[in-house]
Amino acid sequence: MKIVADEGVDKPIVDHLRALGYEVYYIFEEKSGIPDSAVLEIANKNKALLITLDTDFGELIFRLKEAAHGVLLFRFAGLTRDEKLKIVDSTFKNHFLELVDSFTVVTKESIRIRKLP
Template identity: 50%
Template structure:
């Protein structure tokens, strides 16, 4: 799968996904400091899923109706970075077919999916 990882994503998550064979463009490496709308636009242009720990992306896609290929919100605060990385990789491997065109929330207790508006 192809991902754009926002700066809010732990480097260990990016590394685990890359080691598993996924393509990950990491904003912290490519274009640090760009605004959320630019990150969302980059993910759309790349036809990639957006990985983030920033809840503001929910505002962009649900209230402001910005289009997205899919967003994965990582809500694993307090867990060690390696544990977070293992959880995210497990979700990608188990639920990969559900991730496109969804706003997915990964928390310690559950994984939730909400369908995004379809692109024209």
């Protein structure tokens, strides 16, 4: 699975996913500062899962009806690096196939997966 990581995603998460063998295009390294719509366009062009911490992508997908191959929104406020990595691992291990063509919100306590139209 290809992944586009929005620039707000922590570098240790990007490094961890790469170490697990995922191909990760990191906006912070490649095109920092571009608008969310351009980030989504890059993910779609590459048929990649978009990983973000930015809730604005919900508006792009649901209110403005933008297309997406899949969006994974992590809500990590107040968590340590190790807690974040544990949640990332669990999400990919337990829900890998469900992430494609879905808008997924992950917190420390829950995961909500909503299939995209």
